[in-house]
Amino acid sequence: MVIFKENLFLVFMKYILILFVVLNSKTVYFGIIHNTLTQYTFIVLFIIGLFFIRISIRAIKINLTRFTLMLLYILINVFINFSGMGSSHFKIVIIFVINIILMSFICSQFTNFEIANVYVNLMSIIAIISLICFSLAIFSPDIPSKFATTYQAGSNGNYVLSPFYMWGWGRIATRNSGLFWEPGAFQAFIMVALLMTLLVLLPISQNMKNLKKLKAQFIIFCITILTTQSTTSYILFILLITVFYKDVKELFLTNSSKNGRLIKGFVTFIFISIGIYYVFASNNISDKFSGMGNEYSSVAIRMNDTIQSINLIKEGGFVGLGKTDNTKNMEVMNDINNNSNGIMNMLYTYGLFFGAIYIFFYKKGIDSFFIISKSRKKYFLYLVFIIFNFTEGFYWLSFFILFLFETKTYKFEYLKSKDIKIIGGDE
Numbered sequence: 001m002v003i004f005k006e007n008l009f010l011v012f013m014k015y016i017l018i019l020f021v022v023l024n025s026k027t028v029y030f031g032i033i034h035n036t037l038t039q040y041t042f043i044v045l046f047i048i049g050l051f052f053i054r055i056s057i058r059a060i061k062i063n064l065t066r067f068t069l070m071l072l073y074i075l076i077n078v079f080i081n082f083s084g085m086g087s088s089h090f091k092i093v094i095i096f097v098i099n100i101i102l103m104s105f106i107c108s109q110f111t112n113f114e115i116a117n118v119y120v121n122l123m124s125i126i127a128i129i130s131l132i133c134f135s136l137a138i139f140s141p142d143i144p145s146k147f148a149t150t151y152q153a154g155s156n157g158n159y160v161l162s163p164f165y166m167w168g169w170g171r172i173a174t175r176n177s178g179l180f181w182e183p184g185a186f187q188a189f190i191m192v193a194l195l196m197t198l199l200v201l202l203p204i205s206q207n208m209k210n211l212k213k214l215k216a217q218f219i220i221f222c223i224t225i226l227t228t229q230s231t232t233s234y235i236l237f238i239l240l241i242t243v244f245y246k247d248v249k250e251l252f253l254t255n256s257s258k259n260g261r262l263i264k265g266f267v268t269f270i271f272i273s274i275g276i277y278y279v280f281a282s283n284n285i286s287d288k289f290s291g292m293g294n295e296y297s298s299v300a301i302r303m304n305d306t307i308q309s310i311n312l313i314k315e316g317g318f319v320g321l322g323k324t325d326n327t328k329n330m331e332v333m334n335d336i337n338n339n340s341n342g343i344m345n346m347l348y349t350y351g352l353f354f355g356a357i358y359i360f361f362y363k364k365g366i367d368s369f370f371i372i373s374k375s376r377k378k379y380f381l382y383l384v385f386i387i388f389n390f391t392e393g394f395y396w397l398s399f400f401i402l403f404l405f406e407t408k409t410y411k412f413e414y415l416k417s418k419d420i421k422i423i424g425g426d427e
Contacts, residue, residue: 013049017106018118020045022126022189024099025397027179028159028166033151039095042398046102053109056408063104063405066361070100070404073354081322089323099398107405112369115407116200123193124217127224130178130186133165134227141172148172176227187225187233188388189399194221194240195381198247199370215252231298232391236384243380301340302391308334309344313352320351342393343386358395358404365403 020042023030030038078085078093085093107115136143148167151159159181160167166177178186197218205211225233241248311334312321321327327349331339339345347355366385372378385403394400 010052013045013052014110014114015118015122016045017049018115019122021103021106021398021402022119022122023179025189025399026181026185028151028161028177028181029163029179032181033159033161039098042102043098046105049109050105055105055108059108059406059408060105063108066357066405067100067104069357070354070361071097073357074350077320077322077350077354080319081324084324084326085322086325089325092323096396099396099401100404103398103401104405107402107407110408112200112407112409113204115369115402116196120193120196120201120214120217123189124220126178127190127193127220129164130176131220131224131227133162133167134176137167137172138174144172175229176224178224183228184230184232185392187228187230187236188392188394190221190224190228191233191236191240191384191388192399194218194225195370195384197221198244198251199372199377199381202247202251203371211251218248218251232387236387239380240384243377305336305339305341306344306390308336309339309341309348312336312348313344316348316351318352320347320349320354323349339393340391342389342391342395344390345393346395361404365405368406369403 020038024035024038024042025031074093074097078090133144144162144165144167148160148162150170151161158170160170160172164179166179166181167173168177175183176186177183178189180186180189197214201210201214205214222237225237312327312330315321315330321330331337343355343359346358350358362385363382366381367378370381372381388394388400
């Protein structure tokens with residue numbers, strides 16, 4: 001057994017790479033407004049990382065096989081639809097392929113624990129910043145109005161934003177979107193952080209100092225979820241607490257005295273009460289359900305996107321319609337504007353063959369990344385990612401591509417100190 005200690009440069013590279021995985025995943029300032037610069041910077045950092053971060057031979061073999069199969073179907077799709085593709089369409093496909101390559105190697109460089117640990121730390125900082133900005137938007141909207149800038153992002157509309165927060169659409173909004181284009185997207189990134197906390201970090205974090213940090217981060221994520229005022233996030237959050245009740249209990253009641261449990265129970269009751277009040281007091285939630293019959297409501301749009309996408313899937317068949325002007329015209333004819341259903345969009349764009357292997361690899365990746373023994377929890381995890389991809393176009397974003405691949409694996413255990421004991425590895 002040896003004690004594994006990382007030097008500061010490797011820790012920095014780990015954090016900067018995972019940070020750019022997030023920033024490159026359609027954050028408004030970095031991933032939409034300045035997407036080209038962000039993409040190039042990400043590629044440069046990745047190349048630097050190749051020289052200093054060791055790659056797992058086992059993981060890279062698996063990941064290159066998966067990447068090769070996906071690339072094969074993408075090339076077939078491009079070849080068949082080549083005549084209808086313009087430069088902008090080629091750019092979209094090339095970026096998609098580059099992100100797949102980057103994530104296949106990054107997963108081969110880091111363990112699931114390392115990725116989860118860094119991601120949860122980064123998202124807790126992003127969440128704290130978002131809560132501060134959200135509070136300003138609620139109580140002192142004049143302050144952000146002085147320094148926030150309005151950007152026109154093509155069909156995406158007008159964004160009022162700063163590099164560290166997306167303030168709203170044309171005006172200062174009272175919903176928390178964090179760095180992302182809408183609250184529903186932000187909640188998905190926060191929800192994954194909650195899942196990583198419970199299903200990757202908690203099972204191997206026996207160090208009491210680490211447990212205290214995980215508790216604080218978990219509470220920060222819960223509060224942030226409430227401020228998104230996202231219907232999907234509220235439903236998933238309630239289900240998550242129900243399905244993973246024992247894990248949440250283990251996180252908050254480990255080595256607790258009887259008085260400590262009473263105090264935590266009381267705090268939990270207050271927190272849930274505030275949450276319930278916030279949900280029912282939110283006009284956004286009531287408006288969504290009361291406006292379900294309205295063709296412009298969020299629910300109606302998503303239902304339309306899903307139903308009409310079936311027609312396009314039939315047209316695309318096994319090979320797909322490709323990224324072409326013709327595909328865009330067919331979307332317009334079927335009343336689809338910026339399809340909210342990511343899975344359906346993938347199926348009719350890249351074809352059923354590509355969609356099938358993508359979903360299969362995604363299942364394999366989720367199974368290997370998260371530490372789950374019970375089938376009920378595993379099925380819920382599948383359901384969460386299905387809902388994510390049925391309500392937003394996540395399939396081509398760097399962060400969600402990550403779950404297509406196998407991570408580097410180590411057998412290790414925590415000591416009472418901050419060190420980690422490594423018992424073998426998969427170099």
